[in-house]
Amino acid sequence: MSNDSTYAAAPFDHAKADIILRSSDNIDFRVFKLFLSLASPFFETLFEIPQPAEESEDQEVKDGLVVVPVTEDSKTLDALLRFCYPCTLADDPQIDVLKDALDVLEAARKYSLDVIEKKARQAIASPKILEVDPLRCFAIAHRGRLREETLLAGRYTLTQPLIPSWFQEVELITATDLLSLLAYHKKCGDAVYALRLDLSWIKSHYGSSQACSWLAGQYYSGTDRYSQPSRVNCGCPRSNPPRYSLSNLLSVSLQWWEDFMEETFTALRDKPCNETVKTSAEKTVQTVKARNCQACSPTITEGMRDFVDLFTRKIDETVSQIELELSF
Numbered sequence: 250m251s252n253d254s255t256y257a258a259a260p261f262d263h264a265k266a267d268i269i270l271r272s273s274d275n276i277d278f279r280v281f282k283l284f285l286s287l288a289s290p291f292f293e294t295l296f297e298i299p300q301p302a303e304e305s306e307d308q309e310v311k312d313g314l315v316v317v318p319v320t321e322d323s324k325t326l327d328a329l330l331r332f333c334y335p336c337t338l339a340d341d342p343q344i345d346v347l348k349d350a351l352d353v354l355e356a357a358r359k360y361s362l363d364v365i366e367k368k369a370r371q372a373i374a375s376p377k378i379l380e381v382d383p384l385r386c387f388a389i390a391h392r393g394r395l396r397e398e399t400l401l402a403g404r405y406t407l408t409q410p411l412i413p414s415w416f417q418e419v420e421l422i423t424a425t426d427l428l429s430l431l432a433y434h435k436k437c438g439d440a441v442y443a444l445r446l447d448l449s450w451i452k453s454h455y456g457s458s459q460a461c462s463w464l465a466g467q468y469y470s471g472t473d474r475y476s477q478p479s480r481v482n483c484g485c486p487r488s489n490p491p492r493y494s495l496s497n498l499l500s501v502s503l504q505w506w507e508d509f510m511e512e513t514f515t516a517l518r519d520k521p522c523n524e525t526v527k528t529s530a531e532k533t534v535q536t537v538k539a540r541n542c543q544a545c546s547p548t549i550t551e552g553m554r555d556f557v558d559l560f561t562r563k564i565d566e567t568v569s570q571i572e573l574e575l576s577f
């Protein structure tokens with residue numbers, strides 16, 4: 250009998266368990282065959298093989314239970330077993346470390362634990378992890394041959410600079426895969442950057458000068474000689490010549506609008522994603538509000554919200570037409 254192995258913590262130390270699974274790092278998990286058999290045909294088959302009652306040379310028995318060594322370490326085995334057990338005995342484990350998710354995924358595949366494989370996939374491609382670590386998700390999902398998750402993570406990598414800093418999991422993927430990802434990122438950046446060359450998507454969205462009056466730099470003050478409210482130009486600088494003017498709708502282009510568009514497009518070239526526009530818009534809203542302009546300051550928040558909606562929809566539309574070419 251082996252004495253250098255220890256029992257796992259509850260619920261895998263149950264007195265009435267009927268088999269022991271020993272992890273690669275020598276932790277013994279006392280488990281019920283029934284739970285594992287129900288979760289996986291692999292275990293069902295494994296447990297169907299008649300187990301010798303007495304300890305023999307090739308079959309270890311500990312405290313009266315047959316010991317089955319597995320290749321997974323205790324951390325992975327613990328997660329796997331928690332998924333197999335009914336929720337009354339063990340909650341599903343939280344897989345918030347990406348590398349653990351890959352280990353669980355590989356083990357789930359090995360033991361034909363389809364439901365667990367699905368859960369590991371969900372853990373790898375959860376929005377929380379994707380937002381924080383899209384490149385690591387990409388590398389891990391691709392290594393795990395998860396097509397859908399890899400492409401999704403690829404899309405999220407657009408929130409990072411074109412040339413990312415080194416990260417551990419980059420070693421999980423080949424140079425060819427990384428090259429594909431960089432090419433995809435560059436194509437998306439170029440395509441989104443090109444949206445500045447033809448602003449018809451903005452003009453057709455507004456359709457009339459009234460719809461984009463928040464960009465007109467005018468406010469109403471007093472009345473004219475026909476007793477109509479008269480429009481007065483605000484004090485915000487105008488751009489000359491304008492680059493982002495909505496020429497058929499407005500006769501002027503405000504400098505803050507020009508600056509916003511210029512900065513946003515420059516940033517989008519490196520990070521062609523919605524977040525870039527949102528960040529840039531937020532900054533402009535703060536700046537313009539601080540100007541205390543009678544025309545621009547009160548209308549910027551609402552105007553920019555609508556414009557960000559339009560802009561992000563346009564980015565989604567543009568980026569979704571670009572394919573990330575990978576082999577699986």
Ligand SMILES: [Zn+2]
Nearest residue numbers: 483485542545
């Ligand atoms: Zn103004």
